[in-house]
Amino acid sequence: MAKYILKRFIMMIATILIISTLTFVLMHSIPGSPFDEERTSNPTIQANLEKFYKLDEPMHVQYLYYLKSIVTFDFGPSIKKPNESVNELLARGFPISFELGMVTILVALLSGTILGTLAALRHNGIIDYLAMTFAVVGISVPNFVLATLLIQQVAVTWELLPAATWSSPLHMILPILALATGPTAIIARLTRSSMLEVLTQDYIKMANAKGLSPIRIVIRHALRNALMPVVTIMGTMLAGILTGTFVIEKIFAIPGMGKYFVESINNRDYPVIMGSTVFYSAFLVFMLFLVDIVYGFLDPRIKLHRKEGDA
Amino acid sequence: MVNERKKKEKKMMSSEKVLQVNNLKISFRTYGGEVEAVRGVDFDLYKGETLAIVGESGCGKSVTSNAIMGLIPQPPGIIKNGSILFKEKDLTKLSKTQLRKIQGVDISMIFQDPMTALNPTLTIGEQLTEGLRTHKKIGKKEAKEKAIDMLKLVGIPNPEERLKQFPHQFSGGMRQRIVIAIALICEPQVLIADEPTTALDVTIQAQILELFEEIQLKKGISIILITHDLGVVAKIADRIAVMYAGKIVEIGDKREIFYTPEHPYTKGLLNSVPRLDLMEEELQPIDGTPPDLFSPPKGCPFTARCDYAMEVCDYAYPFSTKISETHEVDCWLQDERANVLQAQNKIG
Ligand SMILES: Nc1ncnc2c1ncn2[C@@H]1O[C@H](COP(=O)(O)OP(=O)(O)OP(=O)(O)O)[C@@H](O)[C@H]1O
Ligand code: SF4
Ligand SMILES: [Mg+2]
Numbered sequence: 143m144a145k146y147i148l149k150r151f152i153m154m155i156a157t158i159l160i161i162s163t164l165t166f167v168l169m170h171s172i173p174g175s176p177f178d179e180e181r182t183s184n185p186t187i188q189a190n191l192e193k194f195y196k197l198d199e200p201m202h203v204q205y206l207y208y209l210k211s212i213v214t215f216d217f218g219p220s221i222k223k224p225n226e227s228v229n230e231l232l233a234r235g236f237p238i239s240f241e242l243g244m245v246t247i248l249v250a251l252l253s254g255t256i257l258g259t260l261a262a263l264r265h266n267g268i269i270d271y272l273a274m275t276f277a278v279v280g281i282s283v284p285n286f287v288l289a290t291l292l293i294q295q296v297a298v299t300w301e302l303l304p305a306a307t308w309s310s311p312l313h314m315i316l317p318i319l320a321l322a323t324g325p326t327a328i329i330a331r332l333t334r335s336s337m338l339e340v341l342t343q344d345y346i347k348m349a350n351a352k353g354l355s356p357i358r359i360v361i362r363h364a365l366r367n368a369l370m371p372v373v374t375i376m377g378t379m380l381a382g383i384l385t386g387t388f389v390i391e392k393i394f395a396i397p398g399m400g401k402y403f404v405e406s407i408n409n410r411d412y413p414v415i416m417g418s419t420v421f422y423s424a425f426l427v428f429m430l431f432l433v434d435i436v437y438g439f440l441d442p443r444i445k446l447h448r449k450e451g452d453a
Numbered sequence: 454m455v456n457e458r459k460k461k462e463k464k465m466m467s468s469e470k471v472l473q474v475n476n477l478k479i480s481f482r483t484y485g486g487e488v489e490a491v492r493g494v495d496f497d498l499y500k501g502e503t504l505a506i507v508g509e510s511g512c513g514k515s516v517t518s519n520a521i522m523g524l525i526p527q528p529p530g531i532i533k534n535g536s537i538l539f540k541e542k543d544l545t546k547l548s549k550t551q552l553r554k555i556q557g558v559d560i561s562m563i564f565q566d567p568m569t570a571l572n573p574t575l576t577i578g579e580q581l582t583e584g585l586r587t588h589k590k591i592g593k594k595e596a597k598e599k600a601i602d603m604l605k606l607v608g609i610p611n612p613e614e615r616l617k618q619f620p621h622q623f624s625g626g627m628r629q630r631i632v633i634a635i636a637l638i639c640e641p642q643v644l645i646a647d648e649p650t651t652a653l654d655v656t657i658q659a660q661i662l663e664l665f666e667e668i669q670l671k672k673g674i675s676i677i678l679i680t681h682d683l684g685v686v687a688k689i690a691d692r693i694a695v696m697y698a699g700k701i702v703e704i705g706d707k708r709e710i711f712y713t714p715e716h717p718y719t720k721g722l723l724n725s726v727p728r729l730d731l732m733e734e735e736l737q738p739i740d741g742t743p744p745d746l747f748s749p750p751k752g753c754p755f756t757a758r759c760d761y762a763m764e765v766c767d768y769a770y771p772f773s774t775k776i777s778e779t780h781e782v783d784c785w786l787q788d789e790r791a792n793v794l795q796a797q798n799k800i801g
Contacts, residue, residue: 343569344564344566344569344570345569345570345571345572345573347524347564347570348562348564348570348571348572348632348635349572350524350556351522351524351556351557351561351562352556352557352583352584352587352635353552353553353554353555353556353557353558353584353587353588354553354557354583354584354587355553355587358583358587362575362583363572363575366574367572367573367574440574441573441574442573442574442619442621443573443619443621
């Protein structure tokens with residue numbers, strides 16, 4: 143176990159390094175510089191600013207400074223808002239994005255598995271058809287379209303829920319709905335098909351032959367096995383949801399990381415771009431790592447633990 | 454050897470019926486039509502005996518045993534007729550909740566493939582004790598002790614540590630022992646074993662069969678053993694039921710079936726088995742295939758493959774004839790008029 147974790151940890155570091163380097167290269171290959179818009183500023187001020195942000199140095203030196211800032215996790219101040227450090231921006235935006243992403247994934251997991259399981263248990267019944275219709279629609283409608291529709295209908299026409307911002311649980315409902323529908327649909331479909339397969343397995347027949355209650359059979363014997371494929375896609379799904387939050391944050395005017403991230407790219411605010419990308423990718427890679435551990439925990443056949451003697 | 458004979462002598466056989474299957478008919482609705490999988494099966498199971506059900510693939514052995522176990526999926530399955538009497542209750546008429554009080558408690562089942570019969574994500578301990586704890590309402594500790602006893606009984610060393618392990622940490626033979634332990638933990642009166650040794654290699658097979666005998670001796674349970682393997686039957690069965698196309702065509706004591714088979718199909722089955730004492734004779738697999746169960750023939754289903762078929766065989770199913778107190782066969786050859794006919798056939 144420890145060896146496995148160490149290996150994964152080293153891979154994690156390598157991944158983050160690669161992503162950061164790519165970010166650096168991409169960032170500097172986008173035309174334009176942070177000071178393009180400031181036509182008023184005179185050349186001396188601009189030169190001073192560039193010096194302050196080390197933009198006058200050659201690329202490879204900048205890269206080294208960049209690596210140093212990653213290791214120390216200190217990206218310095220933002221270029222656009224010089225009185226705020228990148229770390230402060232992250233500390234303000236990330237918790238909100240995190241909350242949105244985590245609640246979304248929880249909602250999607252819970253409702254997706256319940257929906258998929260019910261559909262499988264009522265195979266070819268009404269619940270099954272309804273759930274699968276929902277799934278097809280849910281998978282095909284992009285979340286930003288859904289978000290606009292929800293704002294239009296629920297918030298504007300019916301005036302049931304607030305249309306924007308992130309100030310109370312009530313405000314959270316629409317963005318989460320918009321963001322969770324797609325993943326819910328995917329999880330529901332996956333759970334249904336894998337549940338249908340699991341239900342034909344011998345060990346389910348054996349559980350029936352033991353005279354166990356149907357509820358126990360589904361929850362104790364079937365669900366855990368049926369959820370394996372769901373866990374395997376959790377990693378990519380998580381990535382999708384967490385990046386999806388950027389768009390949703392923009393639409394619902396939620397002051398999460400997405401907001402700063404999008405602004406920073408538009409402004410070529412290099413420190414913010416670098417800081418948020420590195421931080422975000424580190425977070426994602428770490429989540430994927432967690433998913434792997436959870437998978438090993440769910441499926442005892444995965445050799446996370448030390449080898450034990452076979453009989 | 455001596456030991457073995459002693460075992461056999463000690464074996465309790467009584468005339469007490471634990472299970473009575475009467476005229477059981479089961480069909481499955483499929484897209485292609487209705488499959489008549491079991492078409493009127495009758496047999497009794499006595500206390501402490503091993504009844505073997507043999508027959509070609511698809512003849513309805515598993516459907517029959519699943520019906521006793523209450524495991525016919527409905528739909529597509531339909532129990533069209535008949536009864537399965539156990540303790541004065543007709544199992545075919547019980548609700549699912551009532552059935553659950555019998556499944557795993559009074560009647561248990563062992564499945565063919567030990568590699569797939571155990572849940573890969575639950576420990577052996579949990580799979581062993583969950584039935585016990587559901588049905589007998591006993592505490593965790595007591596259940597664990599019972600589980601350890603069971604593992605000892607089926608011959609698994611270090612039971613205490615083994616309880617915490619998962620199925621993938623056991624070999625095939627070990628897993629089948631665990632499956633047997635699970636089936637026996639509630640001390641059932643009837644054990645149904647659907648090809649319990651088919652998936653195992655020969656040496657392990659022998660061990661498992663010995664285990665069956667030992668357990669039967671200790672617990673006095675009745676076993677329904679379903680198998681293709683007449684070698685297995687010869688070793689541990691007391692009585693044999695021969696199934697063909699959804700019917701039991703011949704039933705009798707092991708000796709009666711092996712030494713004086715009456716049904717042409719039974720004879721064919723026995724001829725298709727290699728025998729050490731008849732080296733020089735060639736094996737004769739039965740020609741042809743069983744009838745289509747979507748539209749089974751109204752006469753004897755074996756007609757198309759039978760060397761002795763007569764005109765009557767084609768349009769009427771034969772009556773059941775009692776050869777002895779224990780031996781019954783469904784074949785027109787038993788009709789007194791047939792002798793004349795067959796004699797004529799031979800001359801002609
Ligand atoms: N769920 C089902 N749906 C449709 N047909 C079925 C179903 N279960 C069994 N049958 C049919 O019932 C018939 C008898 O099957 P059964 O499994 O009892 O055969 P068997 O004697 O156990 O054969 P084998 O030796 O191969 O296990 C077969 O023709 C099979 O196709
Ligand atoms: S009834 Fe006729 S066809 Fe059937 S086994 Fe007897 S002789 Fe053969
Ligand atoms: Mg079978």
